[in-house]
Amino acid sequence: MIAYTLVGTNDLEKSAAFYDALLAEIGGKRAAELNRVILYAGAKGTPFFGIAQPSNGQPATIGNGSMVALGAKNPEDVNRLHAKA
Numbered sequence: 677m678i679a680y681t682l683v684g685t686n687d688l689e690k691s692a693a694f695y696d697a698l699l700a701e702i703g704g705k706r707a708a709e710l711n712r713v714i715l716y717a718g719a720k721g722t723p724f725f726g727i728a729q730p731s732n733g734q735p736a737t738i739g740n741g742s743m744v745a746l747g748a749k750n751p752e753d754v755n756r757l758h759a760k761a
Contacts, residue, residue: 677747680715680724684741688712691727699725723747 685691692714696706699716704725707717712729730741748754 678723679745679747680726680743681745682713682726682728682741682743684730684736685727686729686736688714688727688729695725695727 692706695704695714695716699705699718702718704716704718706714707724708715712731713726714728715724715726717724728736728741728743730736732740734740736742746757748757
């Protein structure tokens with residue numbers, strides 16, 4: 677159900693070093709590096725975990741830079757969930 681989880685960071689390099697070591701302990705590794713985001717993957721079919729500098733350029737806080745994404749099979753599912761919410 678969860679597609680990915682992002683946590684915000686104000687220091688991407690320092691956070692990456694921390695999560696590289698931490699997630700390696702449970703088989704996680706870097707799967708993608710984007711502009712201000714690093715995604716980690718574990719076993720096939722499990723949700724991604726990522727660290728990100730907020731896209732709005734403001735400091736990362738509890739609510740800025742963090743995100744949980746729900747997986748959906750198609751746009752119709754997204755529209756149905758959005759309408760219900």
